[in-house]
Amino acid sequence: MPRPERRDITFTIDGREVTAPENTMLVDAAKLGDVEIPVFCYEPKLGNPVGACRMCLVEIEGIPKLQTGCSTPVKDGMVVHTQTDRVKEAQQGVVEFLLINHPLDCPVCDKGGECPLQDISFGWGAGTSRFIEPKRHFTKPLELSPVIAIDRERCIMCYRCVRFSQEISEDYQLVLLERGAHSYVGTFDGHPYVAPFSGNIVELCPVGALTSRPYRFRARPWDIEGAGSLCTLCPGQCNVHFTVRDDKVMRVLSRQNDGVDDGWLCDRGRFAYQAIHVDERITAPMVRDGGELREVSWERALDEAAGALRRARGSIRALAGGGATNEEAFLLEGLLASLDCTALESRPAGGPSPALAAALAHPSLQAAVPDIDYAHAVLVLDTELVDDMPILDLRVRKGVRRNGVKLAVATSRPSSLDPNAAAIARFAPGAAEAFVAALDAALLGDGSGASVDELAALAGTTAAEVGAVADLLKSAGGDEQAGDVVVVHGERATSGPRADHAAKALLNVAARLALAGREGAGLLEVPSSANGRGLREVGFAGGAELPDAPTAVYLLRTDPLRDAPDRSAWDRRLGRATTVIVHAAFLTEGVREHASVVFPAESYAEQDGTVTHPDGRIQRLRPAITLQGDNRYGWQILAELSRRLGHEAGAVLTAPQAWQRLTEALPAYAGITLDEIGGRGVRWPERNASAADEADLGPFALERPPAPLSPNGALRLGTYRTIWDAPEVEASPALRYVLGDGHVELSPVDARRLGIADGERVVVASGADSAEAVVALREAVRAGSAFVSGNALAGPGVEVRKA
Amino acid sequence: MTSVPRYAHGSRVPGWDEAVDLDKDPASVPEPATTPVPDDLRAEIEGYVARYPDRRSAAIPALWAVQRRYGWCAPEGVTQAAEVLRLTPAYLMAVATFYDMLETRPVGRNTVYVCTNISCSLCGADELLARIQREVGDDSDFNVRGFECLGACDIAPMASVNGTYVGPIALDEVPELVAQVRAGEEPLPARQLRGRASVDPGADRPAPGEAGAGA
Amino acid sequence: MSLKLLFAGIDEPGLRTIDVYRRRGGYEIAPRALEMPREALVEELKASGLRGRGGAGFSMGMKASFIPQGTMDKYLVCNADESEPGTFKDRELMFKNPHALIEGMIIGAYAAGANRAFVFIRGEYVEVADVLEAAVDEAKAAGVLGDLELWVHRGAGAYICGEETGLLDALEGKRGNPRLKPPFPANQGLYQGPTLINNVETLMTIPYILRMGASEYAKIGVENSTGTKVVSISGNVRRPGNYEIELGIPAREIIYGLAGGPPEGREVKLWFPGGSSSPVLTKDDLDIPYDFDSLAKARTMLGSGAIIVVDDSNSVVDVCLKLATFYRHESCGKCTPCREGTNWTVKMLERIHSGEATPMDLDIMASVQTRIIGNCLCVLGDAMAMPVSSMIEKFRPEFEAYMDEVRLGADAHAPLVPEGALA
Numbered sequence A: 001m002p003r004p005e006r007r008d009i010t011f012t013i014d015g016r017e018v019t020a021p022e023n024t025m026l027v028d029a030a031k032l033g034d035v036e037i038p039v040f041c042y043e044p045k046l047g048n049p050v051g052a053c054r055m056c057l058v059e060i061e062g063i064p065k066l067q068t069g070c071s072t073p074v075k076d077g078m079v080v081h082t083q084t085d086r087v088k089e090a091q092q093g094v095v096e097f098l099l100i101n102h103p104l105d106c107p108v109c110d111k112g113g114e115c116p117l118q119d120i121s122f123g124w125g126a127g128t129s130r131f132i133e134p135k136r137h138f139t140k141p142l143e144l145s146p147v148i149a150i151d152r153e154r155c156i157m158c159y160r161c162v163r164f165s166q167e168i169s170e171d172y173q174l175v176l177l178e179r180g181a182h183s184y185v186g187t188f189d190g191h192p193y194v195a196p197f198s199g200n201i202v203e204l205c206p207v208g209a210l211t212s213r214p215y216r217f218r219a220r221p222w223d224i225e226g227a228g229s230l231c232t233l234c235p236g237q238c239n240v241h242f243t244v245r246d247d248k249v250m251r252v253l254s255r256q257n258d259g260v261d262d263g264w265l266c267d268r269g270r271f272a273y274q275a276i277h278v279d280e281r282i283t284a285p286m287v288r289d290g291g292e293l294r295e296v297s298w299e300r301a302l303d304e305a306a307g308a309l310r311r312a313r314g315s316i317r318a319l320a321g322g323g324a325t326n327e328e329a330f331l332l333e334g335l336l337a338s339l340d341c342t343a344l345e346s347r348p349a350g351g352p353s354p355a356l357a358a359a360l361a362h363p364s365l366q367a368a369v370p371d372i373d374y375a376h377a378v379l380v381l382d383t384e385l386v387d388d389m390p391i392l393d394l395r396v397r398k399g400v401r402r403n404g405v406k407l408a409v410a411t412s413r414p415s416s417l418d419p420n421a422a423a424i425a426r427f428a429p430g431a432a433e434a435f436v437a438a439l440d441a442a443l444l445g446d447g448s449g450a451s452v453d454e455l456a457a458l459a460g461t462t463a464a465e466v467g468a469v470a471d472l473l474k475s476a477g478g479d480e481q482a483g484d485v486v487v488v489h490g491e492r493a494t495s496g497p498r499a500d501h502a503a504k505a506l507l508n509v510a511a512r513l514a515l516a517g518r519e520g521a522g523l524l525e526v527p528s529s530a531n532g533r534g535l536r537e538v539g540f541a542g543g544a545e546l547p548d549a550p551t552a553v554y555l556l557r558t559d560p561l562r563d564a565p566d567r568s569a570w571d572r573r574l575g576r577a578t579t580v581i582v583h584a585a586f587l588t589e590g591v592r593e594h595a596s597v598v599f600p601a602e603s604y605a606e607q608d609g610t611v612t613h614p615d616g617r618i619q620r621l622r623p624a625i626t627l628q629g630d631n632r633y634g635w636q637i638l639a640e641l642s643r644r645l646g647h648e649a650g651a652v653l654t655a656p657q658a659w660q661r662l663t664e665a666l667p668a669y670a671g672i673t674l675d676e677i678g679g680r681g682v683r684w685p686e687r688n689a690s691a692a693d694e695a696d697l698g699p700f701a702l703e704r705p706p707a708p709l710s711p712n713g714a715l716r717l718g719t720y721r722t723i724w725d726a727p728e729v730e731a732s733p734a735l736r737y738v739l740g741d742g743h744v745e746l747s748p749v750d751a752r753r754l755g756i757a758d759g760e761r762v763v764v765a766s767g768a769d770s771a772e773a774v775v776a777l778r779e780a781v782r783a784g785s786a787f788v789s790g791n792a793l794a795g796p797g798v799e800v801r802k803a
Numbered sequence B: 001m002t003s004v005p006r007y008a009h010g011s012r013v014p015g016w017d018e019a020v021d022l023d024k025d026p027a028s029v030p031e032p033a034t035t036p037v038p039d040d041l042r043a044e045i046e047g048y049v050a051r052y053p054d055r056r057s058a059a060i061p062a063l064w065a066v067q068r069r070y071g072w073c074a075p076e077g078v079t080q081a082a083e084v085l086r087l088t089p090a091y092l093m094a095v096a097t098f099y100d101m102l103e104t105r106p107v108g109r110n111t112v113y114v115c116t117n118i119s120c121s122l123c124g125a126d127e128l129l130a131r132i133q134r135e136v137g138d139d140s141d142f143n144v145r146g147f148e149c150l151g152a153c154d155i156a157p158m159a160s161v162n163g164t165y166v167g168p169i170a171l172d173e174v175p176e177l178v179a180q181v182r183a184g185e186e187p188l189p190a191r192q193l194r195g196r197a198s199v200d201p202g203a204d205r206p207a208p209g210e211a212g213a214g215a
Numbered sequence C: 001m002s003l004k005l006l007f008a009g010i011d012e013p014g015l016r017t018i019d020v021y022r023r024r025g026g027y028e029i030a031p032r033a034l035e036m037p038r039e040a041l042v043e044e045l046k047a048s049g050l051r052g053r054g055g056a057g058f059s060m061g062m063k064a065s066f067i068p069q070g071t072m073d074k075y076l077v078c079n080a081d082e083s084e085p086g087t088f089k090d091r092e093l094m095f096k097n098p099h100a101l102i103e104g105m106i107i108g109a110y111a112a113g114a115n116r117a118f119v120f121i122r123g124e125y126v127e128v129a130d131v132l133e134a135a136v137d138e139a140k141a142a143g144v145l146g147d148l149e150l151w152v153h154r155g156a157g158a159y160i161c162g163e164e165t166g167l168l169d170a171l172e173g174k175r176g177n178p179r180l181k182p183p184f185p186a187n188q189g190l191y192q193g194p195t196l197i198n199n200v201e202t203l204m205t206i207p208y209i210l211r212m213g214a215s216e217y218a219k220i221g222v223e224n225s226t227g228t229k230v231v232s233i234s235g236n237v238r239r240p241g242n243y244e245i246e247l248g249i250p251a252r253e254i255i256y257g258l259a260g261g262p263p264e265g266r267e268v269k270l271w272f273p274g275g276s277s278s279p280v281l282t283k284d285d286l287d288i289p290y291d292f293d294s295l296a297k298a299r300t301m302l303g304s305g306a307i308i309v310v311d312d313s314n315s316v317v318d319v320c321l322k323l324a325t326f327y328r329h330e331s332c333g334k335c336t337p338c339r340e341g342t343n344w345t346v347k348m349l350e351r352i353h354s355g356e357a358t359p360m361d362l363d364i365m366a367s368v369q370t371r372i373i374g375n376c377l378c379v380l381g382d383a384m385a386m387p388v389s390s391m392i393e394k395f396r397p398e399f400e401a402y403m404d405e406v407r408l409g410a411d412a413h414a415p416l417v418p419e420g421a422l423a
């Protein structure tokens, strides 16, 4: 669907002439004239207005009945009144109606002080009630989920929460039950409302009916401060408000930025803030002493690290991940360069050459998040968005639902977006390269390249599935035109030893679809770590020779035993290294077993620096709380090390100074000031497009992908990470409920053959490694594959047997 | 949690006071691999699906099918229908609780709706309902309900007995009616709507332009 | 005796079957109508003056002319929800002559340019739906439907599904909540496609109009209310039932002439002229001509054409409470004034009923009604508020006398507010 065109019109409201874009809803247009029309049910991020609460009634000349301002698009010459007696009578009526069954228990309500119902009653109500009948009373609060409490007495039936569940996250678990005055918000048969985005309903509820269980009664609105920053628990980098009381983060709210998040958060982002204030957090430097990690003074830790680095000169390998900022990466890169080390990486599974990676992320090919809203077609390739970058899952759903975006899903593991997809291709785990090559051949469509059949077979899929995706992409623009296509591709698709070939195939697809330079179209990679893009741009791009057995390993906010697919290789590598220096917040396995020096990593609420969103938007993290415990800033630690190692360029005094130096060093970021980044971020591919190097965007002649490694009669292993796979989640008491046994997802066909039932506990083994898991049968899993969460197993084949 | 006072004439609805069971899994769209659906139920629902341009339209017919099979919209049946329709069971439950005739708690299999709306009540419907309830007593085979206007005010006071409209029903006919239902017989055959002639005195003449009618 | 169209020979044995229907000339006019240019058919419908028989009384031909033409899917929906208290005409029409409805729908669908049609019938009409489904099957087998796809969709018990947009949501498999208008169904209705929605009686009248010609039909009745109307009359009358009348005859002729008036010794106290949603009239209003405009002039409406007569043995408080309780039960709950207003009104009436109210409560109740009227998402709220208002207005002395009587009768000395309560 094409983006709507904007045309300004003039209308009159309460005697004022106001100019507004045509078809804006009256309540929004009124704001442009400083007129406030009260609303309850209206929330533009939820989609079309429902007009249910009737709070926004206004008088429009020429229309006999009062109209709802939330659903009336403004037209040129409209004359609107919001202050007439009729309107006031209606507004007082609605407030009176809403309050008759409301318990008016504000003194014991968590919403008090930040409650739209209080504000609107104050502003537009009559101040009295004539309702003397007994009010309804019910048991309250009740649990709606482990993190949400519901108070049905207070609900005003605004439909916001159920619309969110039904039309935004589309989990459709939360519904209105019964009818009329008996209606209430609930779930099916006492099942809890547990879904990846459930917490948004707390923020949407305009009364105290839905409250956050972790936040209930922790603070009053006048005790708290709000601090705007980012959530860097995943590459989504949603903009957030931290609610801070006594230097503690008590809550996370969305800070709507339509370029990034549309005003939503996932439950990881909303509740894993608890990990900031848990005892398990590392808040003091540690050094391994006699085989044990012990807390030491900063001086000692810095000295040890500096000494070890000096000794390891020329044989250091560094891996960055997590929420490492651009500044931290920049300082570490400079520091290691001064020690003759360029083995810097940020893709735990390896990636294409820096040149090809830069081509994939080239400004001319770069899609922005909002492009998904109005693309003609979106291809989701080898990523499960709800796990890998949750907020984008909502974005894709929005495009499909509201604007008719055509969706193609090409993954190994069945995707939660499948029901929304117009074309689905399922390839064998690890066969993304062959799939993309097949797609390329199908898009080319003239039979001149390799045969689609053959490539599809190599990918473990069929020419029909590949063809369906190709046809959708080719003709999405109508009239057999490709139109604006956005390809959202997971980092996994271009990783591993054949990453270069996969990258070329993907560039070919982009070329066939003529995406280069096309407004509203392009590629969008979902990196495996929150600041994956920034880290690469700053220099953690692989490329250089990576020593397999370095003397020292520097781990900046990442633990490869958790994050890397080849866990055992890293286990060996870390075991052999003389020194392992890490910046970590939690004692995860790799840190516990292998670290020689541990610097406490400050949390994202404490961090000061910038990160780069997967679509090139540079965003700023601002400290919401002071450093906890004995922490220091990551940039500060690196500056200290630089000073000790005589690398003066890295001895910055402030984070902004580090940013300043980075912008001088990196043409893509040149001239971008922190002020300019502000609260919304700056997309460098838009601002500094010309700074990017010329890149070879193909098309390339592709090499025939090798036949996939045979699982030797076993099931082919696919791995995935759930949205909950993060140390912060494990450390957050509110999120304990999401932790459980790992799952192995099987097709019912294989399960029958193996005599295994759903829910059964099994052993999944691959070579010498094995793991226990609970069987989850999924009709949509292709026979012959098994999907296991986490990185305990490496494949390619796995045996599944009863435990 | 201490209990709070309730008001007899407040609108206390089953459900309002119910918390969820945190030990249950969330109820998403049922997974086909783990949700067995009886073949005939699946075939029936798929038959409804084929009538409409959109699968969801079969929601009410599917719930009817569940109710016929289980006697009410039992969670198990609703989950099965949800699997066939590729919806969440909550979606279907939201629909089921909206409509008066879809039962969301187990009920007796003989349904007697007594119309108690204005016209019928002017003709003694409230007394009729009370009389039927007394006659049925605590027989759990019955589901006797006062109902909104059933669209049969011409035979007031009336009842819909397992879907058959019967009226006017005199109070002293109630024992016979209930006995017939218990025995699985036709309820008050002489009082059934289907045998009733039009009261309009002109209804036996043909319309202009219509070939010779005549009853 | 007045002219009969829809009711002529309606009790003929076997009329439910296609054979008898055909013998009487059925399914002859539809093919002829389908040969007319669509615009000409719509003009003919307009010229007949036929107004909707479901409640709103909108010109049938006009509504058909609003349906945009084009390649998109278009729909015809027959509203057979008939849940307005006091209304049972569609039931008798469909039950006895289902093929006439089908023929009307074939023509209606052509007028709308639709090739899919649904009958949404209330779930309670089990027997009627069975008959209708059998007739549809017969019609399909006989090939009279052409390429029209027609299905009977059974509801499950909710008055609000009679409201056209609530009906559309119900038909789409959702809770039957009314939608915001605009967009109107004619533009974006079922599955977002242009949709013509008409009442059973409206659609069933079409074949009769075409047989006699629109100009002939327009001569029946009075200006602006042409044709005949099947009136359901019930309550305190001696011969309740459906009567087909010519629009414009005095109400007294229906209530007394046809239905025999209230039982011996009783008088009409109040009557609803058009279903329970219409503001009530009194015995002084019996000579009003029964047509759309005359009733509108009397600040009420013809609605679904259902007269409910309440005689002087009944209390207005009881009737008012029954009425309000019905609307509370049937409010879908989507919008505030209706959901809360109906609930509050019932609670106030319960208080009046049990003797716990004072005349001041009547003022509050009246004011609550004005806060409902015109402010709701659909007109269900108004459908309670307007008759309740009219009852308070026209029977205030009776309400007040009732309050006194119940209160004094219950305990002549009990203070309204317990002593000390205000201290």
Ligand SMILES: Cc1cc2nc3c(=O)[nH]c(=O)nc-3n(C[C@H](O)[C@H](O)[C@H](O)COP(=O)(O)O)c2cc1C
Residues within 6 Å of the ligand: C051, C052, C053, C054, C055, C056, C057, C058, C060, C079, C080, C081, C082, C083, C084, C159, C160, C161, C162, C163, C164, C165, C197, C198, C199, C200, C202, C203, C378, C379, C380, C383
């Ligand atoms: C609350 C409510 C209930 C209604 N119930 C019915 C009904 O049961 N049957 C009906 O034909 N129209 C009913 N209507 C009117 C319909 O909305 C609509 O106007 C009608 O179906 C249009 O058909 P017509 O133009 O042929 O009358 C109802 C309207 C409202 C507001």
Ligand code: SF4
Residues within 6 Å of the ligand: A154, A155, A156, A157, A158, A159, A160, A161, A162, A185, A204, A205, A206, A207, A209, A210
């Ligand atoms: S719980 Fe809150 S958000 Fe949901 S309908 Fe009630 S008031 Fe609205």
Ligand code: FES
Residues within 6 Å of the ligand: A038, A039, A040, A041, A042, A050, A051, A052, A053, A054, A055, A056, A057, A068, A069, A070, A071
């Ligand atoms: S804000 Fe307009 S109806 Fe609720």
